[in-house]
Structures are given as structure tokens and as C-alpha cells.
Amino acid sequence: xxxxxxxxxxxxxxxxxxxxxxxxxxxxxxxxxxxxxxxxxxxxxxxxxxxxxxxxxxxxxxxxxxxxxxxxxxxxxxxxxxxxxxxxxxxxxxxxxxxxxxxxxxxxxxxxxxxxxxxxxxxxxxxxxxxxxxxxxxxxxxxxxxxxxxxxxxxxxxxxxxxxxxxxxxxxxxxxxxxxxxxxxxxxxxxxxxxxxxxxxxxxxxxxxxxxxxxxxxxxxxxxxxxxxxxxxxxxxxxxxxxxxxxxxxxxxxxxxxxxxxxxxxxxxxxxxxxxxxxxxxxxxxxxxxxxxxxxxxxxxxxxxxxxxxxxxxxxxxxxxxxxxxxxxxxxxxxxxxxxxxxxxxxxxxxxxxxxxxxxxxxxxxxxxxxxxxxxxxxxxxxxxxxxxxxxxxxxxxxxxxxxxxxxxxxxxxxxxxxxxxxxxxxxxxxxxxxxxxxxxxxxxxxxxxxxxxxxxxxxxxxxxxxxxxxxxxxxxxxxxxxxxxxxxxxxx
Amino acid sequence: xxxxxxxxxxxxxxxxxxxxxxxxxxxxxxxxxxxxxxxxxxxxxxxxxxxxxxxxxxxxxxxxxxxxxxxxxxxxxxxxxxxxxxxxxxxxxxxxxxxxxxxxxxxxxxxxxxxxxxxxxxxxxxxxxxxxxxxxxxxxxxxxxxxxxxxxxxxxxxxxxxxxxxxxxxxxxxxxxxxxxxxxxxxxxxxxxxxxxxxxxxxxxxxxxxxxxxxxxxxxxxxxxxxxxxxxxxxxxxxxxxxxxxxxxxxxxxxxxxxxxxxxxxxxxxxxxxxxxxxxxxxxxxxxxxxxxxxxxxxxxxxxxxxxxxxxxxxxxxxxxxxxxxxxxxxxxxxxxxxxxxxxxxxxxxxxxxxxxxxxxxxxxxxxxxxxxxxxxxxxxxxxxxxxxxxxxxxxxxxxxxxxxxxxxxxxxxxxxxxxxxxxxxxxxxxxxxxxxxxxxxxxxxxxxxxxxxxxxxxxxxxxxxxxxxxxxxxxxxxxxxxxxxxxx
Numbered sequence: 001x002x003x004x005x006x007x008x009x010x011x012x013x014x015x016x017x018x019x020x021x022x023x024x025x026x027x028x029x030x031x032x033x034x035x036x037x038x039x040x041x042x043x044x045x046x047x048x049x050x051x052x053x054x055x056x057x058x059x060x061x062x063x064x065x066x067x068x069x070x071x072x073x074x075x076x077x078x079x080x081x082x083x084x085x086x087x088x089x090x091x092x093x094x095x096x097x098x099x100x101x102x103x104x105x106x107x108x109x110x111x112x113x114x115x116x117x118x119x120x121x122x123x124x125x126x127x128x129x130x131x132x133x134x135x136x137x138x139x140x141x142x143x144x145x146x147x148x149x150x151x152x153x154x155x156x157x158x159x160x161x162x163x164x165x166x167x168x169x170x171x172x173x174x175x176x177x178x179x180x181x182x183x184x185x186x187x188x189x190x191x192x193x194x195x196x197x198x199x200x201x202x203x204x205x206x207x208x209x210x211x212x213x214x215x216x217x218x219x220x221x222x223x224x225x226x227x228x229x230x231x232x233x234x235x236x237x238x239x240x241x242x243x244x245x246x247x248x249x250x251x252x253x254x255x256x257x258x259x260x261x262x263x264x265x266x267x268x269x270x271x272x273x274x275x276x277x278x279x280x281x282x283x284x285x286x287x288x289x290x291x292x293x294x295x296x297x298x299x300x301x302x303x304x305x306x307x308x309x310x311x312x313x314x315x316x317x318x319x320x321x322x323x324x325x326x327x328x329x330x331x332x333x334x335x336x337x338x339x340x341x342x343x344x345x346x347x348x349x350x351x352x353x354x355x356x357x358x359x360x361x362x363x364x365x366x367x368x369x370x371x372x373x374x375x376x377x378x379x380x381x382x383x384x385x386x387x388x389x390x391x392x393x394x395x396x397x398x399x400x401x402x403x404x405x406x407x408x409x410x411x412x413x414x415x416x417x418x419x420x421x422x423x424x425x426x427x428x429x430x431x432x433x434x435x436x437x438x439x440x441x442x443x444x445x446x447x448x449x450x451x452x453x454x455x456x457x458x459x460x461x462x463x464x465x466x467x468x469x470x471x472x473x474x475x476x477x478x479x480x481x482x483x484x485x486x487x488x489x490x491x492x493x
Numbered sequence: 494x495x496x497x498x499x500x501x502x503x504x505x506x507x508x509x510x511x512x513x514x515x516x517x518x519x520x521x522x523x524x525x526x527x528x529x530x531x532x533x534x535x536x537x538x539x540x541x542x543x544x545x546x547x548x549x550x551x552x553x554x555x556x557x558x559x560x561x562x563x564x565x566x567x568x569x570x571x572x573x574x575x576x577x578x579x580x581x582x583x584x585x586x587x588x589x590x591x592x593x594x595x596x597x598x599x600x601x602x603x604x605x606x607x608x609x610x611x612x613x614x615x616x617x618x619x620x621x622x623x624x625x626x627x628x629x630x631x632x633x634x635x636x637x638x639x640x641x642x643x644x645x646x647x648x649x650x651x652x653x654x655x656x657x658x659x660x661x662x663x664x665x666x667x668x669x670x671x672x673x674x675x676x677x678x679x680x681x682x683x684x685x686x687x688x689x690x691x692x693x694x695x696x697x698x699x700x701x702x703x704x705x706x707x708x709x710x711x712x713x714x715x716x717x718x719x720x721x722x723x724x725x726x727x728x729x730x731x732x733x734x735x736x737x738x739x740x741x742x743x744x745x746x747x748x749x750x751x752x753x754x755x756x757x758x759x760x761x762x763x764x765x766x767x768x769x770x771x772x773x774x775x776x777x778x779x780x781x782x783x784x785x786x787x788x789x790x791x792x793x794x795x796x797x798x799x800x801x802x803x804x805x806x807x808x809x810x811x812x813x814x815x816x817x818x819x820x821x822x823x824x825x826x827x828x829x830x831x832x833x834x835x836x837x838x839x840x841x842x843x844x845x846x847x848x849x850x851x852x853x854x855x856x857x858x859x860x861x862x863x864x865x866x867x868x869x870x871x872x873x874x875x876x877x878x879x880x881x882x883x884x885x886x887x888x889x890x891x892x893x894x895x896x897x898x899x900x901x902x903x904x905x906x907x908x909x910x911x912x913x914x915x916x917x918x919x920x921x922x923x924x925x926x927x928x929x930x931x932x933x934x935x936x937x938x939x940x941x942x943x944x945x946x947x948x949x950x951x952x953x954x955x956x957x958x959x960x961x962x963x964x965x966x967x968x969x970x971x972x973x974x975x976x977x978x979x980x981x982x
Contacts, residue, residue: 088548090548095548098548100548205549205551206549206550206551208549209549210548210549210783212782214782243552243554243784243785244551244783244785320779323583323777324593324779327583327585328546328548328590328592332649333546333590345587346585372583373775373777374777377777
């Protein structure tokens with residue numbers, strides 16, 4: 001019998017439906033992998049019983065002829081999604097022990113579709129980070145190692161580092177992530193899997209611990225494009241409890257998947273060719289262009305002139321929103337409370353937040369508070385919002401000449417843990433290719449496209465027009481079909 | 494209008510007043526959450542996940558609250574802003590779970606409007622003035638803290654947290670405590686007419702922040718202070734007097750007024766500073782990214798407009814103009830929407846306007862005062878009141894008989910016709926019977942008759958009284974007068 005944990009979501013779904021194996025067998029197999037991989041620290045909390053219960057229900061449903069879209073499929077759930085009765089920490093000490101009495105809309109939809117939960121996945125604290133080094137619960141380690149034999153522990157990317165690592169190590173076939181400035185796409189690129197951030201508003205934010213409200217989006221991470229389509233269909237949909245949720249039907253993305261790009265124009269934005277870009281990444285980008293042509297697309301050079309302002313604008317807007325969204329973590333109603341003897345209210349606030357938040361979270365709250373403060377609001381926040389509009393308009397103009405954009409996902413392959421954690425700004429540069437499409441609310445995906453000189457995965461990013469997840473998935477499929485990416489992390493854990 | 498001045502040691506001072514009134518919107522659910530808004534519930538029994546600011550919660554706008562704010566704006570002839578936006582006002586306090594209040598700073602839903610006030614609405618000659626309203630915006634209310642339930646801890650009740658408020662900001666057009674008092678009363682009346690706020694200041698559904706500054710007449714505006722959460726009309730007026738006097742004292746002693754927030758202490762009769770400069774907040778207002786801008790459609794606007802009732806000023810004018818009521822009665826009847834409604838019900842049951850107005854304002858109100866009840870607890874209904882008045886109109890009862898019947902109605906709750914029937918209280922116009930009684934009275938008082946004929950005309954009243962007494966008050970007074978005159982001629 002195949003090792004069930006090598007199967008994709010589609011493979012599990014279809015094999016289960018065909019009667020090749022029971023859902024229970026699948027759940028047991030993944031639960032075993034999870035239990036045996038603690039060294040990766042991909043999970044904050046393991047929930048094998050939840051996976052088994054869902055599997056048993058799936059097996060029952062199957063015997064009654066009642067299978068659901070994800071029956072038999074166990075997944076990982078990023079610890080940013082509130083799960084009823086299961087600890088939800090957002091990777092932070094300030095929410096350690098917090099057990100929601102409610103279920104996020106996205107996770108509820110996945111359970112209703114028949115999926116089971118293997119556990120809550122580790123992540124950068126409050127989704128702030130690009131390497132999963134800011135979690136209170138320790139770093140997540142990538143299952144990948146450089147081919148130089150050095151055995152340096154590598155970052156899986158962030159903030160959805162646990163999700164990325166777990167999928168790459170076959171601890172789960174798919175997982176949810178969230179992407180605010182690249183937190184699905186960049187870790188997907190680092191570990192050689194696929195991940196898509198849909199159009200802003202496709203997935204409900206209700207029950208997702210908020211970082212930056214105008215940027216946060218839930219999305220799937222999985223081995224391939226088809227799996228992403230399957231997962232996204234289950235996750236997406238209008239939610240009246242989220243005022244920014246799009247009131248539109250969810251398209252049948254999986255059924256309409258096609259790698260045939262005839263008639264499509266792929267834009268290559270010249271500003272993404274940054275200084276000091278590693279030659280390997282440039283070379284991969286060229287390969288990607290060739291693959292697009294091979295799939296029938298026309299290649300067009302385009303200009304997105306305000307690209308270089310995207311990162312600074314993002315690192316003003318996102319912290320500003322976060323400084324307000326994180327004000328509720330104050331020790332009064334839930335989570336950590338640090339109440340020194342004789343402390344008054346202000347002392348309790350100060351002690352709780354000092355003890356509860358990690359350094360990167362504090363840094364961003366301070367930046368956010370500063371850029372919103374009297375005397376600085378216009379110079380920073382208003383200005384950044386204006387830049388955001390200009391960036392959006394860049395894309396609008398580009399869509400006159402092309403249908404999709406092709407870029408690298410990240411400016412490097414995975415780096416070692418600790419290599420960039422001393423320099424926050426160097427860490428922020430990881431997001432340079434992913435942030436513009438976040439600011440514009442556009443759908444964007446990363447697909448694994450090749451390996452670097454040290455055998456580490458590199459990804460290519462496709463950005464599409466608002467609501468054109470289909471176009472993005474299809475171009476992703478075209479790359480996947482030609483890239484022949486079959487590399488896997490060699491098991492050392 | 495106002496010549497109100499504070500007499501300082503060095504001369505006269507003018508007072509400039511602006512009021513920011515926070516009015517809780519009447520709606521079933523809160524502004525951004527579905528929790529109930531009923532006053533007086535068990536602590537923390539009306540708190541949704543959104544109100545408690547649990548992780549991952551998001552606000553969803555309650556359209557009814559928007560409707561109430563728009564209707565209120567229309568009722569004060571204000572500009573309604575078809576596009577408005579919500580902003581977050583950020584600060585930390587235990588009654589504010591989110592760590593920010595959702596409000597509208599930059600683009601409020603209602604723009605400039607006005608409220609006409611009179612220093613005495615019952616007096617047609619009283620001074621009147623138009624007070625400008627700067628804007629109305631909608632925002633969340635905070636929870637309540639209780640500091641007296643425990644020796645070392647404060648208790649937090651979040652029932653009120655998230656209830657919708659209208660913040661109605663006046664222009665600094667008022668110049669005396671009386672004007673401010675009239676403004677608050679008028680605003681309260683309008684809100685109750687519109688039905689957008691119950692105006693209950695004791696329960697906290699309406700409270701005022703009082704902005705006061707002083708200046709020499711004719712000079713530039715002085716620095717103002719803000720006294721927060723004043724919860725009665727009387728306290729608003731007291732706050733102004735006390736704070737203006739305090740400011741005059743400071744300035745005359747050579748000091749400067751600090752722009753600050755103060756609290757009114759009714760027991761001590763003083764205002765005191767609430768926050769020192771170090772605690773001054775920078776609220777870091779920015780547009781709430783969880784909410785879309787608020788856009789009002791033509792259909793929505795038309796619906797709001799159509800739903801407005803006749804407003805107090807228009808109603809008062811109609812009562813005076815069309816119904817011919819006195820300025821006094823028109824003012825009394827329209828001061829409170831409930832009174833006007835009762836009066837209109839009375840008219841609908843057939844009462845004539847002037848008679849109905851007089852009866853309601855003196856007889857009914859007099860009785861209710863005596864019984865310690867308000868109009869909603871009246872033992873007599875509009876239908877019964879109208880029936881009573883009809884019995885007077887058709888001659889069945891005299892004025893004084895009707896008062897007796899009314900007393901019995903108050904006690905028993907019975908209909909007037911039933912009372913008159915059962916107790917034989919009809920007035921009699923039987924000229925024969927009355928003539929006979931008059932003859933008895935005159936013959937029993939021959940000496941007084943002689944005095945009357947000699948010129949002591951005041952004795953006529955005595956004869957009337959004796960006749961009425963002998964007939965147990967049931968004689969038609971008009972007929973008695975006529976027949977007595979004849980008999981004494």
C-alpha cells in the first residue's frame with residue numbers, strides 16, 4: 001500500500017471516494033508523522049483526536065453514500081484561526097492558554113466540508129515575521145537542508161512557517177495560512193510547495209486573529225495547484241459577519257483548471273528586477289517566462305513604477321493597523337494577565353503587554369503608534385495610503401497590457417535560522433516581491449519552480465486581476481506542468 | 494437675546510457656551526453587534542463576542558442606528574452627508590474592550606443644522622433664538638465601571654459597551670444658563686418626538702458635555718473648559734454658572750484658563766479638573782479598516798423623511814393656528830410628544846380642541862399632579878375624557894357637575910355616562926322646578942332681597958349659591974341666572 005502521507009489532497013479525496021482506503025487509515029498515518037516530527041516544532045498543539053473523529057465521520061458518511069468535498073482529508077490549521085475548544089495563541093505568550101468558545105468562519109467551513117484537524121500550526125507571533133523566528137513557542141525548522149552538508153537549521157519562511165514546514169515534511173497534505181504581506185507565498189517558496197493569497201475579501205476574516213485588517217487574507221497551502229484550488233473553494237465565500245467580505249459566489253476553480261494559456265498575456269514588471277538579485281533567481285524567472293510562452297502565452301514587458309515604495313508603505317500601514325488591533329490584549333478579559341502587587345490599571349496594562357508580546361510585535365506596535373500620532377499622521381500614514389493608491393493604479397494600468405504578471409516570489413532561497421534575525425529591516429526585505437499585490441488586494445500565488453545551487457527550493461509568483469483566481473491558478477498550473485518540480489526534503493527528523 | 498453677564502470685580506463678563514450631547518439611539522441591537530440594548534439588565538448579560546473584543550471579532554453596522562441618526566438630522570433641518578466614514582479613536586481604559594472606540598471624526602453622517610429655542614415656550618412674547626448645530630455623528634458607547642463593589646478591584650459591566658450613540662455638537666451660540674437649559678429641553682423633546690432617543694437623563698441615555706468660556710463683551714473668545722457627563726438640565730445650568738464664575742475669578746486674579754476636561758460635583762457645587770496635562774490623550778484617529786464607507790441611497794433618504802412625525806414647532810404652530818389654542822396651551826401640549834399624542838387621541842374621540850385643551854391642561858394635569866401619577870398612568874382614558882366633554886357640550890352636565898363626575902371617574906375608572914346615569918347627576922333645566930326653588934330661596938331671604946333691590950348687587954351670587962345648594966348643584970346655571978334675574982326684577 002502506498003504511503004498515504006505521500007498523497008495530495010486530491011489523491012486522498014479521490015482514493016477515499018474510490019474505496020482504496022479508509023479515512024481512518026489516512027488520519028492515523030498523518031497523526032503518526034506529526035507525532036514523530038516534534039523536532040521541526042511545526043505544531044503548537046497536536047489534535048489527533050479531532051482528526052480521528054473527522055475521519056470516522058467521513059467513513060460513516062461514505063458508507064451512507066454521503067461524501068463531502070474534503071471527506072477523508074486531515075489538514076493543519078494555522079494557530080491564527082480561532083478553533084472552538086482548542087487553544088489559539090497566534091504564536092504569542094499573551095494568548096497562551098486562550099481557548100475560544102467560537103470557531104472562525106474559514107475553519108468552520110473546512111470542518112463542514114469534511115476535513116479533520118491534525119493540530120494548530122506554529123507561526124510568527126501575530127503573523128509578524130518572515131522566518132517563523134518570532135513565535136513564543138520557538139522557531140519552526142524547515143525540513144530542507146542545504147546540500148553543503150552543513151546541517152544548518154533553515155527557516156521555513158513566515159509567518160505561516162509551521163504550515164509550510166508541516167506540508168513539506170508530509171505531516172499534513174495541506175494547511176491554512178494567512179497572508180498579509182507575503183506570509184503564505186514566501187514560506188511556500190522556501191519549502192517548495194504551492195500557496196495562494198486570494199483577492200482581498202474572498203475569505204472571511206471573522207475569527208482570524210487580526211494583524212492588519214486591510215491586508216490580512218486567509219488562503220490554502222498545499223503541494224500543488226489543484227490542491228490549492230480544492231482547499232480555496234472550501235475556504236472562500238461571503239460572510240455577513242465580516243463587513244469586508246465579498247458578496248460573490250465561489251467559482252468552481254478546480255473544475256476549470258487548465259494550463260493552456262493561449263490568448264493570455266503575461267506581464268513581466270521591470271521594477272521587480274532589483275539590485276543584487278541573485279543570478280539563480282533571475283535565471284529561474286527567465287525559465288518561467290519560457291514556460292509561459294510554451295503554454296501559449298504572449299510575454300509583455302510592463303512597468304509598475306511605484307514598486308519601490310511598496311515596502312515602506314506596507315511597513316507604515318500594517319503596523320498602524322496592528323497597533324490598534326492589538327490594543328485589546330490588555331489582561332482584562334482573556335489571555336495573559338500580569339498583575340504585580342498593588343498594581344493599578346495602567347501598571348497591569350504595562351506589565352501584561354511587556355511580558356506577553358515578543359520584541360518584533362512590540363517593535364511594530366511602536367512603529368504603528370508613531371505613524372498615527374499627532375504631528376506625524378499626515379507625513380506617514382496619509383502619505384502611505386496615497387502611495388497605496390498609486391500602487392493600485394500601477395496594476396490597473398498594467399492590466400491594460402496584460403492579464404497576469406510573473407515575478408519571483410522571494411529575493412533568496414531559505415536562509416538559516418538566526419541569519420537575519422538581528423536586522424529587522426533586512427528581514428522586511430524578504431517581502432519585496434509579495435507586498436505590492438497585498439497592498440492592491442490582488443490574488444497572487446507561489447508555485448515551486450526550481451532549486452538553487454544548494455538544493456533549496458525557489459518559487460515563482462503569479463499575480464492576477466482582482467477576482468481572477470482562476471487565471472492565477474491556471475498560470476500556476478502551466479508552470480507546475482513544465483517545471484517538473486519533484487524534489488523533496490530528505491528526512492533527517 | 495441674552496443679556497446674561499457675570500459681574501466680576503473688574504467689570505462684566507460674557508459667557509460663551511457650546512454643548513456636546515451624547516444621546517443613546519433607540520434600537521433593538523447595538524451599533525456594531527447584535528447584542529440587546531435594554532437598560533437595567535443583569536451585568537454582562539448583553540455582551541456579544543464583538544462587544545467583548547474577543548480575538549478575531551469584527552464590527553457589522555446596524556442600519557437601524559443609521560436610520561435614527563439620519564431622521565434626527567432631518568428633524569433639525571440639517572445637511573445629511575450621503576457619504577460618511579467610521580474612524581477609530583484609540584485609547585486604553587477598562588470600559589473599552591477594543592482599546593478603541595469606533596466613531597466618526599473626519600466625515601460625520603450629519604452636517605450643520607439648527608434648533609429653535611424659546612426661553613419660555615408658554616409665553617408667546619418670550620425671547621427666542623436659533624442655536625446652530627455643528628454636526629451629528631454616530632459612535633459606540635463604552636461600558637460601565639463600578640469602583641464601590643470591592644475594596645481593591647473595580648468591576649466592569651459591558652452591557653452598555655457598543656450601544657449606539659449620537660453625538661450632537663452645538664455651535665458655541667449660547668450665552669446664558671437659561672439658553673443652555675432651553676436648548677437641552679428642546680433637543681430632548683425633538684429626540685423623543687422622532688423616537689430616536691428616549692432622552693432619559695437619569696438613566697444616562699442622554700448626557701451633556703458642557704463647554705464654557707468667558708470674555709469681556711465684544712472681545713475674542715476665551716479659552717474653554719469641558720465639563721463631561723452632566724446628566725440633568727438643572728445640572729447643565731448649574732455647571733455653567735459655577736464654571737463661568739470660577740473662570741472669571743481666575744482671570745481677574747491674573748491667571749489663565751487651562752484648556753482641560755472637568756467633572757461636575759453636584760454635592761459640592763463645584764467643577765474640578767479630571768485630567769492633568771500628562772494624561773492628555775493622543776487618540777491617533779484613523780479610518781476603521783474593518784468597515785466600508787457609509788453611503789445612503791435615495792430610497793433610504795426618502796424612507797427616513799417619510800417616517801418623520803409632525804415635529805414640536807410645527808405642531809405648536811398648527812395648534813395655535815388651525816385649532817385656535819392659546820400660546821400657553823399649545824406650548825404645554827406640545828412640550829412632550831406623549832402629551833401631544835394624548836391630546837390628539839382626545840380630539841379623535843370627538844372632543845373640541847379648545848375645550849379639550851383646557852380640560853387636559855388644568856383638570857387632568859391638576860388631578861394627575863395630586864395623585865402623583867404621570868399621563869401614561871392616567872386612570873381616565875382619552876375616550877372617557879372626550880365622553881365627559883361631550884356631556885358638557887350637549888348640556889347634560891354643567892361645568893361644576895362635570896368636575897364632580899370627573900372626580901368619580903378618577904376614583905372608579907367608570908365611564909361618565911354610567912356615572913351620570915347611576916347617580917342621577919344630570920343637570921336640570923326644568924324652569925318650573927327651578928322657579929319654585931328660587932321662589933323658596935327669595936322668600937326665605939326677604940331681608941337680603943330688599944338689600945339687593947337697594948343696590949347691593951353682590952348678593953346676586955348669594956341667591957345663585959342658595960338655589961344651587963337647594964338643588965344639589967344640578968340646576969343648569971345659565972337657566973338659574975336667567976330666572977333669578979327675572980324674579981328679582
